[in-house]
Amino acid sequence: MTQPNDPRPEPTSDPTPEQLPGSSETAQPTQSIPQPSQSAGAPTQYSYPTEGTTSGLGGAAGIPPSTLGAGAAEGVSFSDDAAPRTSRRRTGLIAGGLVAALALGGGIAFGVSKLSGGGAQPADVIPGDALAYVRLDIDPSAGQKIAAVRFLSKIPGARDVFSSDDMRQKLWEQVVKESKNACLKKFDFGKDIQPWLGQRAGLGFRPGKTGGEQNMVIALQTSDESTASDTLARLTACSTDSKDKTDIRTRDGYVLLTPKGQGDTTLAALDKGSLASNATFSGDMSALGDQGVASMWFDNAKFAALAQQESGTKQQVPDTLRGRSAFTLRFDPSYIEMAGIGRGLDAVKQVSGSGAELGRLPADTIGAFQLSGGDQLLDGAWPELKKGLDSVAGGGGDVQSMLESELGITLPDDLKVLLGKSFTLSVPDQAFGSQLPTVGLKVTGTNAKRAEEVLTSIEDVSGGALSLDKKADGDRLYASTTPGYAGKLATDGKLADSETFKTALGDTSKMTVGFYLDLDRIEKYYLPDVGPEAHDAVQALRAVGLNVWSTGDGEGSFSLRLVGN
Structure with missing residues (x-):
């Protein structure tokens, strides 16, 4: 029997801020990918959440495994298992990825009284010429926070596991132990990292190379650009490889890490326009809807060419994959969802389907x-x-x-x-x-x-x-x-x-x-x-x-x- 309308529960029709401890704001509905019965029209530019409102996410290589969990009654914590992989020999960039994993993988609790999910996103500080983008966010829209609490309350033990405030510290200690790098042991998580660590991280791949290294950038949100830069500089200095150098720059509440020689050129490219201001990207993300706690975007053919270049393989990208794709991981009170869209797939013709x-x-x-x-x-x-x-x-x-x-x-x-x-x-x-x-x-x-x-x-x-x-x-x-x-x-x-x-x-x-x-x-x-x-x-x-x-x-x-x- 055809369902003329999307029968799933609306994310915010069940939970309300008044039902959650400490909540003082009204959450707006979480926008999802338009269902077949809804209009597929998308705005020309994506708008991020602002104070008191929520933006829309709606939902291939695939999204990296993410674990998300609810905290105690006062809040909810999110956790992600791993940061995006960068270069096999660049300790500096790996250090940045590790810090991203700590931010998003260790249970930073946010109170449900802070429902805005506002502020700059990683796409705001990544150049607009990026051909691939990965984002992780433990401060998503208000609707997502409420939906996460509701869904995870259905899973026994989820609150206990993810409400632990010391998960990030345990992760840090485990990495230091396994690295066998005595330099890392000089850093105290509580004093050196936790105070400035933000709630969002992004990774962007850009065209071309600098000094033989692929142009790329890791963006880490921070509450203290100066302290974050100093700490990351000391972290990257732990590398014993003279070729392993990393540029560290800051912009709009984010610290940016790039391979050596790419820092200033990355800022120059950013001055010409951010990824968030790229009309193609913003249109795709608007069609995707609310970006939830994790999202990805690819220019399929360009990213495939980059991957083949790095691996040394040569294989023509099928016409059916040429175009762009975007993915998200998000919550509804009844389910967790991975969703995605494909656009600009010129070789793919519309098919009339019915379930x-x-x-x-x-x-x-x-x-x-x-x-x-x-x-x-x-x-x-x-x-x-x-x-x-x-x-x-x-x-x-x-x-x-x-x-x-x-x-x-x-x-x-x-x-x-x-x-x-x-x-x-x-x-x-x-x-x-x-x-x-x-x-x-x-x-x-x-x-x-x-x-x-x-x-x-x-x-x-x-x-x-x-x-x-x-x-x-x-x-x-x-x-x-x-x-x-x-x-x-x-x-x-x-x-x-x-x-x-x-x-x-x-x-x-x-x-x-x-x-x-x-x-x-x-x-x-x-x-x-x-x-x-x-x-x-x-x-x-x-x-x-x-x-x-x-x-x-x-x-x-x-x-x-x-x-x-």
């Missing part, structure tokens, strides 16, 4: 996958797929012809028939054991008879390993690994009525790719293997949902949610 068939699965479905508009997608993707098949063969023959001969089919035509307008796999609730599990297939908007023949050909080639119960009905084909389930799939189910399903997937009206897993129904199979320290937290997780949809030619969005009970 209706996913919602029509039986209510006892524990896991499902749907590809909508697969026949359209294959038209554009087949040339690249064929190249992939030929590369697997290593020049040993025409793989397409071999498959056509073996299966008695025509590619890509028969594959399009099998995918149809909607291709859905589902697994019902069942007693898993030694017997063959029940898995179902539903294909709609296709030549069902021909699709059935293609499946039969695949069965024949399997040599009896695959035997399906099949039912063709008009433009629909149903199949299952065990008798009876195919017939059940032919009857409209009520999965879309489930609150768990709706929360995990949101608006599915334009879904092209969807995945759903009901953790509550299958936890009995994996919880016994979870250790006691994590058992209750894992048990508190309810479902996983992935929703990918097309927003126009060259544009698309995705949302990956982990739902709590």
Whole structure:
């Protein structure tokens, strides 16, 4: 059943500042990526949060793993496991990354009474010519802070773990111990680092090189530019490598670290315009919405070229990846979400999708996958797929012809028939054991008879390993690994009525790719293997949902949610 509107709970309709200790401000709603039923129009320039208001984040390489946690009743703490990796031999930049990890990985608590999330962002002090950007923020918008408290309160033990004020100090002590650098032992975390350490950090990669080193900059927020610069200078001096030198500069409440020789040129580039003032970047981030506690942005082709240059490899970037991508990690009171957008992907054409068939699965479905508009997608993707098949063969023959001969089919035509307008796999609730599990297939908007023949050909080639119960009905084909389930799939189910399903997937009206897993129904199979320290937290997780949809030619969005009970 198509959901015409995004059914997920509004981040701030449930929690209110009045319900949180010490709160004195009114939080505004947290903006998310426009759902398919909403307008996809984006402002031309992104505005960061200001005092008393919140800005919008809404949601690939991928986002670095981040752990975020709620503090005690008076506040909430966020933690991130690692800072962006920079150069393998630059201790100075690594020191900056370490300090970023301490700021964002160790539990700086912010009181919910300070809900603004205002102030300069790392993008304000990174030059506008950056081709890649990573941001970490433990002082996000007010809506994000409240949503984090609400979500993490559902996870047993989260408050206890992340409310510890000495996590950063423990991290520092562990790094010093493992480094075996006696110089680092001269620094006292409480006296030398904690007093000036801010709540935001960013990393920007820029075009070109200086002195043989890639142009890049780490931006660390600080409350005391002078003290931060002095401390970081002493930290970077701990390196015994004469080639390992770092420039340290300051700008607008941030200390900037670059490889030697890039400090002044970075400031000069910044004087020409910041990344935040770059119209392309700001437009992409506005479309992304509220940037939450972590966000990333890439000029895909330029960053891929940089990565290949650094690794010494040469491989053409596929046309389908040329463009830009942006990602975020954010909270809702009901889930934590990784979300992202792609823009300027000129080789990608809009696909008309719908998650209706996913919602029509039986209510006892524990896991499902749907590809909508697969026949359209294959038209554009087949040339690249064929190249992939030929590369697997290593020049040993025409793989397409071999498959056509073996299966008695025509590619890509028969594959399009099998995918149809909607291709859905589902697994019902069942007693898993030694017997063959029940898995179902539903294909709609296709030549069902021909699709059935293609499946039969695949069965024949399997040599009896695959035997399906099949039912063709008009433009629909149903199949299952065990008798009876195919017939059940032919009857409209009520999965879309489930609150768990709706929360995990949101608006599915334009879904092209969807995945759903009901953790509550299958936890009995994996919880016994979870250790006691994590058992209750894992048990508190309810479902996983992935929703990918097309927003126009060259544009698309995705949302990956982990739902709590």
